[in-house]
Amino acid sequence: MSPGEGLAAADFRELTDALKYCVLLHDARTFDILWANRAACELLGWTVDELRPLKAPDMSKNARQYSRTLGHRWLGRAAQHGVSTTEWCYRARSGEEILTEAIAIRVELAERTAVMVQFRDIAEEKAVRRDLFRTEHRLRAFLGGLAEGIVVLDDADRVLFASESATRLLDDGLDGADFGTYCCDGRVPEREGRYRFAAPGATPRWYAATCQHIEIESDLRGRMLLFYDITDRVRAEERHRRDTQHLDHLARYNAMGDMAMAIAHEVSQPLSAAYNFVEGTRGRLGAGQESVLWGLDNAVRQIDRARRILASLRQYVGRLEQSEQLTDLNAIVRDCAYFVELRAQEHAVAVEFELAAEPLPVRCENVLIGQVVMNLAANAVDETARLPEAERTVTVTTRRTGDGRAELAVRDRGHGPPPDERVFEGVFTAKENGSGIGLALSHRIIARHGGTLDVHANEPRGSVFRFTLPAVPTHHPPTEP
Structure with a gap:
């Protein structure tokens, strides 16, 4: 073997000895080792003379994939095709x-054709690669199992990166998408808070989101958004808020009942005394005092009417039990009718009661269901009071539905159902000084009893507020409230 043109033999040896790559030179026909550089000798621990007689089993791992046959096949591919x-x-x-990573190259020498094998130790590199692969696999598993979604947005709010959990929460098409199309409240989060996200056409859900700037060298730079689903928590908070309002309402209701009882008790005594005085005075007047007698008769009637009002009030507010009992829905309506008619008379509204001929047994808290009846009827009276007097009619009906449930409906001829779909969430009122809480409380009371409350359009005009309560077998006689 002669050194390259322009190089002395000593220089050529210095160059080959300086190589960090290990080099073995094989005969292209017999595959015998002809020569090895210093790096190969130092790595394998043999001199060139000791390497020449060695065969593949002498210097290869004792494993099937490193057999002499496979080694010769590898060197043969290089001899035939030039490289392997x-x-x-x-x-x-x-x-x-x-x-090692080994590259076999066919070399045409002056005396013979040889196969030069260049190889380097890659054990440490393979170990690092395995560690990187294991770390990457673990990170993917961790990110895939996260409840939080992670997206990175550029300055134009386009998604540069989306984790598997983010695509699972929102949409598979997040990568490269405009994240603004997923923000249901019209703004892309820039600070910590609660936001509603959804894929186009999907139902929005609530998420808690945090934002921070991220910059990973030149690979990834932008605003990182972490978010997780809190829809159940928001709904629970909303239910808690409604329950709190409901309890506040019951507390005010009970306080009102106590005050009404006290007023009824205190006023009934002077009314009774006034009634007795008027009766005594009328008995002492002679027959010629017709005008005085007429005035006293009317005074007696008014006092008697006031006594009946107080008696009804005491009967109604005196029943503040919180336990359910079996009763007739028709009886509850009749019990409320007096107060509904009083409200209607103030506005010259006619109230028609069309109650089912048969009993409608339900298991409920009488006072609460009575409160719903009066609330719906009072709303209908107030709505109808805006109409011309000839059209001021409210109809209250009860019936048994096809599936055996007890139903009450209040119909008016007003302006139709409220436009707000959240009419039973305490956000709607058509009254100048109303709060809208009455319908929300009515909805909670009916739902608590396992029933439903809804509103529909009345024909040809107006609204129908209707609630149903679960049926009770008719062989249980209802308790008269």
């Missing part, structure tokens, strides 16, 4: 097994 690459595990003189 493989991973080969050499065994050093000390017994140490060295995994």
Whole structure:
């Protein structure tokens, strides 16, 4: 073998000895080792003279994939095609097994054709690669199992990166999308808070989101958004808020009942005394005092009417029990009718009661269901009071539905159902000084009893507020409230 043109033999040896890559030179026909550079000798632990007689089993790992047949096949591919690459595990003189990346190249020498094998130790590199692969696999598993979604947005709010959890929460098409199309409240989060997200056409859900700037060298830079679903928590808070309002209402209701009882008790005594005085005075007047007698008769009637009002009030507010009992829905309506008619008379509204001929047994808290009846009827009276007097009619009906439930409906001829779909959430009122809480409380009371409350358009005009309560077998006689 002669050195390259322009190089002395000594210079050529210095160059080959300086190589960090290991080099073995094989005969292209017999595959015998012809020569090795210093790096190969130092790595394998043999001199060139000791390497020449060695065969593949002498210097390769004792494993099937490193057999002599496979080694010859690899070198033969290089001899035939010019180059061939493989991973080969050499065994050093000390017994140490060295995994290498080996490249076999056909070389046309002056005296013969040879196959030059260049190889380097890749054991440490393979270990690092395995560690990186394991770390990447773990990170993917962690990110895929996160409840939080992670997206990185550029300055134009386009998604640069989306985690598997983010695509699972929102949409598979997040990568490269405009994140603004997923923000149901019209703004892309820039600070910590609660937001509603949804894929186009999907139902919005509530998410808690946090934002921070992220910059990973030149690979990823932008606003990182972390978010997780809190829809159940928001709904629970909303239910708690409604329950709190309901309890506040009951507290005010009970306080009102106590005050009404006290007023009824205190006023009934002077009314009774006034009634007795008027009766006594009328008995002492002679027959010629017709005008005085007429005035006293009317005074008696008014006092008697006031006594009946107080008696009805005491009967009604005196029943503030919180336990359910079996009763007739028709009886509850009749019990409320007096107060509904009083409200209607103030506005010259006619109230028609069309009650079912048969009993409608339900299990409920009488006072609460009575409160719903009066609330719906009072709303209908107030709505109808805006109409011309000839059209001021409210109809209250009860019936048994096809599935056996007890139903009450209040119909008016007003302006129709409220336009707000959240009419039973305490946000709607058509009254100048109303709060809208009455319908929300009515909805909660009916739902608490396992019933439904809804509103529909009345024909040809107006609204129908209707609630149903679960049926009770008719063989249980209802308790008269």
